[in-house]
Amino acid sequence: MMQATEHYSTTFTVDRSPQETFESIINVRGWWSEDIKGVTDQAGAVFYHHYKDVHRCTVQITDVSAGRRVAWRVLDNNFNFTADQSEWTGTEIVFEIAETDGGAEVRFTHVGLVPQHECYDVCSNAWGGYIDGSLRNLITTGKGQPNPKEDGDIPAHQVAATVARAGHPQPADA
Numbered sequence: 001m002m003q004a005t006e007h008y009s010t011t012f013t014v015d016r017s018p019q020e021t022f023e024s025i026i027n028v029r030g031w032w033s034e035d036i037k038g039v040t041d042q043a044g045a046v047f048y049h050h051y052k053d054v055h056r057c058t059v060q061i062t063d064v065s066a067g068r069r070v071a072w073r074v075l076d077n078n079f080n081f082t083a084d085q086s087e088w089t090g091t092e093i094v095f096e097i098a099e100t101d102g103g104a105e106v107r108f109t110h111v112g113l114v115p116q117h118e119c120y121d122v123c124s125n126a127w128g129g130y131i132d133g134s135l136r137n138l139i140t141t142g143k144g145q146p147n148p149k150e151d152g153d154i155p156a157h158q159v160a161a162t163v164a165r166a167g168h169p170q171p172a173d174a
Helices: 018-025 120-141 156-166
Strands: 008-014 046-051 055-065 069-079 092-100 103-111
Touching: 008 120, 018 092, 018 103, 018 120, 103 120
Parallel strands: none
Antiparallel strands: 008 103, 046 055, 055 069, 069 092, 092 103
C-alpha cells in the first residue's frame, strides 16, 4: 500500500475575476522572475528559469485553460544547495482557479514537492513568497515582486528562503 504524500500547496482568494487572475498567472515574469526566457502562456511551450547560481529549471507548459487552470511539468532542474540537485525534475506545478462570490480562488500545488525532499523547507518558503506574496500582489495591484534581472537585489519576500538555504551545506560537487 502506498503512503499518502503531502505535496506543497497553498490557496488564496482575490477580488478579481478568474480571467484577470489567469492573466496574472501566465505573466510569469511579473511575479516569479524577470529573467524567464521563453513563452509562458501556451500549452506545449517551454520556458527557462534561473536565479543566480542557486536555481535553474526548464519547464514545459502542459495546460492553459483560460480562467480555470495552468499546469507545468519540470523537465530539468538544478539546485546548488541540495545533494540531489534534480529534486524537481518530473514534478508538476498546478494553478487551479475557481470563481467565488466577488472574485477568484487560486489553489497552487507543486505535485512532487514533498517534505521528504531536501529542498522542501527552502522551496516551500520560496513558493510562499512568490505565490502568496508576489503573485497575489500582481493579481490585486498589478505589481508583483519577481526576482529581478541577474544584477538586481533579491525581493524582500525571499529573505526566508535565503536564510533557509544558508542552513544547508553546499554539495561537495557543486
